Amino acid sequence: MEKLMIEATKSSPSICFDPKANFLEIKGESYPENSATFYKPLFAMLDLYLSSAPLRDETFEVNLEIVYFNSISSKILMNFFEALDGAAENGKKIVVNWRYHEENDTALECGEEFMEGISAVAFNLVMIDMVK
Amino acid sequence: MDGDLFTLYRELKRDGIIFCFSGAISQGIVEGIGETLKQKMALEETRVSTMQKVFGIFVEQMQNISNYSAEKIESQKNESGTELRFGILTVGRDKEMFCIRCGNYIIKEDAGGLSEKLYKLRNMSKEELNIYFRERRKAAPEPGSKGAGLGFIEMARKSTRPIEFSIVEVDDVRSFFSIKVMLGED
Numbered sequence: 400m401e402k403l404m405i406e407a408t409k410s411s412p413s414i415c416f417d418p419k420a421n422f423l424e425i426k427g428e429s430y431p432e433n434s435a436t437f438y439k440p441l442f443a444m445l446d447l448y449l450s451s452a453p454l455r456d457e458t459f460e461v462n463l464e465i466v467y468f469n470s471i472s473s474k475i476l477m478n479f480f481e482a483l484d485g486a487a488e489n490g491k492k493i494v495v496n497w498r499y500h501e502e503n504d505t506a507l508e509c510g511e512e513f514m515e516g517i518s519a520v521a522f523n524l525v526m527i528d529m530v531k
Numbered sequence: 532m533d534g535d536l537f538t539l540y541r542e543l544k545r546d547g548i549i550f551c552f553s554g555a556i557s558q559g560i561v562e563g564i565g566e567t568l569k570q571k572m573a574l575e576e577t578r579v580s581t582m583q584k585v586f587g588i589f590v591e592q593m594q595n596i597s598n599y600s601a602e603k604i605e606s607q608k609n610e611s612g613t614e615l616r617f618g619i620l621t622v623g624r625d626k627e628m629f630c631i632r633c634g635n636y637i638i639k640e641d642a643g644g645l646s647e648k649l650y651k652l653r654n655m656s657k658e659e660l661n662i663y664f665r666e667r668r669k670a671a672p673e674p675g676s677k678g679a680g681l682g683f684i685e686m687a688r689k690s691t692r693p694i695e696f697s698i699v700e701v702d703d704v705r706s707f708f709s710i711k712v713m714l715g716e717d
Contacts (some may be wrong), residue, residue: 409562
């Protein structure tokens with residue numbers, strides 16, 4: 400599986416998915432014109448990655464740093480977490496780091512809300528400094 | 532003509548309007564105005580959490596117009612993504628609160644269903660709205676919904692006061708819909 404690299408725009412986050420390194424990072428704002436279309440390549444690759452048996456023993460690290468996401472993106476993120484949680488229930492080791500700026504209460508609350516819906520994935524809320 | 536525009540400008544200022552946009556809404560408009568709105572709030576040292584909420588309501592309202600307004604122009608060619616929808620959006624200050632309003636034409640027949648949906652949200656507590664949001668997020672989208680059908684619930688749960696809305700009959704086929712969200716500073 401090749402790396403998936405998508406650059407950020409004003410309204411869509413950067414995505415870096417390296418299946419060989421068991422690493423995924425999504426970073427930025429998420430309110431694209433068509434969220435389903437934007438996230439399609441990510442979901443396609445995630446399905447492929449999670450169903451590939453040889454990677455079972457290694458921990459999949461997922462770093463999310465989403466400053467703002469609109470309601471449609473929120474639904475997509477929920478589907479994303481459900482896919483991760485399903486795989487984790489089947490024995491895949493997955494760690495999610497939900498990174499939020501210390502002053503961005505909304506991002507923290509959203510992280511907490513996603514965390515509640517998850518059972519098998521290790522979900523960490525990670526505060527980061529405002530310094531850019 | 533120039534005098535009329537000055538009158539409009541003064542009226543907007545008098546009503547505490549910071550931003551006013553009327554016309555066709557594209558993704559570029561949402562990004563551009565959204566950016567400027569954040570920049571303005573940052574210059575005024577608005578708290579980050581308040582800024583994120585105002586920006587969030589702004590995006591939901593803009594995308595609501597661009598998804599659902601009944602006033603639109605479409606490309607004659609059969610391509611996707613070649614339509615523009617029209618509406619109006621204002622962001623203002625009312626004493627210590629931010630006031631974010633948007634309006635657009637809707638098909639007259641849709642008025643009943645829409646007002647029923649919004650009355651329901653008006654009567655919910657914050658806790659009920661949060662639960663309802665999570666429920667709807669899990670559920671399949673409603674028929675006729677282009678997004679996830681979550682926009683109004685998101686506006687209602689972020690709003691400091693219950694959302695206000697109005698639907699005015701325009702002619703045999705159209706009504707004008709507007710919604711107002713008030714946000715207090717954190």
